[in-house]
Amino acid sequence: MPKFKAEATELIATDGIEALVVYLIDHPGAGDVIPGSGGVRKLRWAAKGKGKRGGARIIYLYVVIAARVYLIRWYAKNVKTDLTADEKKQLRQIAAHLKGAQ
Structure with missing residues (x-):
């Protein structure tokens, strides 16, 4: 997950990433399906310096069978408001790969 780590460290402190992981362990179905x-x-x-509304967006996949959460992307809302059709296609491919790896 090198891309996720690079994006995350620009937006949040290390303890914030750890808090996210703990939150997703407890709430794997949080967020909206894209x-x-x-x-x-x-x-x-x-x-950093922002609340949830104007803060970051976490893109992740929860694989129910394996009970795993895969962190895929992290971006600031003020930099990117939504995903493009091409990005969604890439996410579908990543999701299919990760689900098949189980």
Whole structure:
């Protein structure tokens, strides 16, 4: 997850990433499923100096059978408001790969 780590460290402190992981362990179905993404979800999360609403967006996949959460993307809302059709296609491919790896 090198891309996720690079994006996350720009937006939040290390303890914030740990808090996110703990939150997703307790609430793996949090956030909204992104239509056309193969089950990938988007979650609002507070970023440095911002609340949830204007903060970051976490893109992740929860695989029920394996009870695993895969962190895929992290971006600031003020930088990117929504995912493109091409990005959703890429997420579908990633989701299919991760689900098949179980």
